[in-house]
Amino acid sequence: MTPNNKDALSLQIINKALESGASLAGIANIAELKNSPSHILSEKVPEFLSAGTKQVDGRKKDEISWPDTAKSAVVIAVEHPLGAPDMDWWLKGLKGGTKGNAKLIAVFSKLADWLEKEKQIPYIKLAYHVEHGAVFMKDTAVLGGLGCIGKNNMLVTPQFGPNIRLRIMLLDEDLPSTGFTGFDPCSDCKEYCRKACPQKAFDKKIYSAEEYGLNELPGREGVYSRIKCSAQMKKNEERSRDVDIEGSDQKGRQVKYCRICELACPVGKSS
Ligand code: B12
Ligand code: SF4
Ligand code: SF4
Numbered sequence: 001m002t003p004n005n006k007d008a009l010s011l012q013i014i015n016k017a018l019e020s021g022a023s024l025a026g027i028a029n030i031a032e033l034k035n036s037p038s039h040i041l042s043e044k045v046p047e048f049l050s051a052g053t054k055q056v057d058g059r060k061k062d063e064i065s066w067p068d069t070a071k072s073a074v075v076i077a078v079e080h081p082l083g084a085p086d087m088d089w090w091l092k093g094l095k096g097g098t099k100g101n102a103k104l105i106a107v108f109s110k111l112a113d114w115l116e117k118e119k120q121i122p123y124i125k126l127a128y129h130v131e132h133g134a135v136f137m138k139d140t141a142v143l144g145g146l147g148c149i150g151k152n153n154m155l156v157t158p159q160f161g162p163n164i165r166l167r168i169m170l171l172d173e174d175l176p177s178t179g180f181t182g183f184d185p186c187s188d189c190k191e192y193c194r195k196a197c198p199q200k201a202f203d204k205k206i207y208s209a210e211e212y213g214l215n216e217l218p219g220r221e222g223v224y225s226r227i228k229c230s231a232q233m234k235k236n237e238e239r240s241r242d243v244d245i246e247g248s249d250q251k252g253r254q255v256k257y258c259r260i261c262e263l264a265c266p267v268g269k270s271s
Helices: 003-019 030-034 037-041 099-119 137-143 192-196 226-238
Strands: 024-029 072-079 123-125 164-171 241-244 251-255
Touching: 003 024, 003 072, 003 099, 024 030, 024 137, 030 072, 030 137, 037 137, 072 099, 072 137, 099 123, 099 164, 137 164
Parallel strands: none
Antiparallel strands: 024 072, 072 164, 123 164, 241 251
């Protein structure tokens, strides 16, 4: 396929994802993704058990298992606006865990149908947790041109700030990354995100470029502590409660995980 044809195919895929309900979409090349900061750092830091990791027999936490056939990754984002906090609430028994994840899964279901029927491109829809086959989503999104990593250690997009959630699908098609944006709202910001954290998770430098061999560090300067952040998630779990599951006679355990550093960020808050 010529470079022009590849660009045209990428555009078609992105447009189909947007048409299917994604708020943003992009593409990351697998070779670049394998060399992105989270994929490098995760191999160097000790295993970590938290709300975001899973105990899977025979698998190391944070360890990616790359399918041989995958050559590019489609990344989609769905907006989680201030007016719909329930999109982010985890509920055991709900498909995808949250309403937002259910929407992300539905978008990929439509895109997968189209890839199969119209393009005959093999794909793999990835899970959320790395131990269940996921890759690191924020890096995929930066390479795909959706935004930058902010001082809150989250993907910050020009359109929706950090108020988005992500999902990835791998393609057996060698497409180039749709690119960095140069967008950086943090350089002259008063760091509302960091100041708002109840665990003071950004108060100490933990990672250094010299020790880890990369300049792109958690929280940008190596100040984000996932141990402190995770302590907050544990508190949130302790405050969970049983609620009705819509469309079912079952009850499920609802957890409202902290997103204070996300909600404190002024970027994209006009929506
Ligand atoms: C495990 C996990 C957690 C754990 C550990 C977090 C961690 N960062 O280590 C805990 C439970 C603590 C957690 C907390 C949260 N999480 Co979480 N989490 C994950 C998960 C499953 C894996 C992330 C991970 O382990 N990363 C590995 C570590 C090594 O990397 P990192 O600390 O994230 O830092 C890297 C980046 O900053 C990056 N980086 C820095 N500079 C640059 C520059 C460039 C150019 C690039 C490419 C990268 C880059 O490289 C760093 C390595 O240095 C992802 C889903 C996924 N499969 O990716 C969701 C995910 C990252 N979480 C998400 C969210 C929303 C949250 C919370 C707000 C809680 C909530 N309500 O859901 C908080 C936010 C914490 C914060 N400020 O970062 C979203 C982020 C969306 C966004 N806008 O960025 C994700 C993508 C899931 C989703 N549904 O979309 N999470
Ligand atoms: S509050 Fe400011 S420093 Fe923090 S992520 Fe948003 S723009 Fe960046
Ligand atoms: S999610 Fe909550 S605890 Fe974790 S860094 Fe953000 S504000 Fe702090």
